[in-house]
Amino acid sequence: MIIGERLRALREERKLSHGDIEERTGMLRCYVSRVERGHTVPAVETLEKFARALEIPLYKIFTDGELPEFSRRNLPAQSSRSRKEARFFNKFRPLFARMKEGDRALLMDLAREMAAVAVRKARKKARATEPSQKRRASSEQMVEPGAEPVRESQDEPAG
Secondary structure, three states, rough: OHHHHHHHEEEEEEOOOOHHHHHHHHHOHHHHHHHHHHHOOHHHHHHHHHHHHOOOHHHHHHOOOOOOOOOHHHHHOOOOOHHHHHHHHHHHHHHHHHHOOHHHHHHHHHHHHHHHHHHHHHHHHHHHOOOOHHHHHHOOOOOOOOOOOOOOOOOOOOO
């Protein structure tokens, strides 16, 4: 979909002229025409002006029809823990905004490294707690048919 074509269709649907859009937005008629013909790519702020002039929500410029129905029941349930974490992290937002770029980059690098360490530890723990049956089954496959499987424990006397 080309934005210019969509804007022209919405304008004509409301029976507005380029002059009407100029009055409502302050943009020149020739600019409105250039956007509609696809000769100029409008900025988001310009699209917001168009939406206000056309008296439509901004998303309607990008869709031909209605948006799909979204409701809370269609979304996965959010646990109270994740809501609590979201509130906690929202407290940091103004602090991050005031940080210098270098400090923010350092903090992000530190967080990435901590996450990588946590992943490595989790993988190591998963390997250590791997079911012993799986390991035993793989060692029994190597034994010749009819022979007794080799015992893993060295503490027991051979009988």
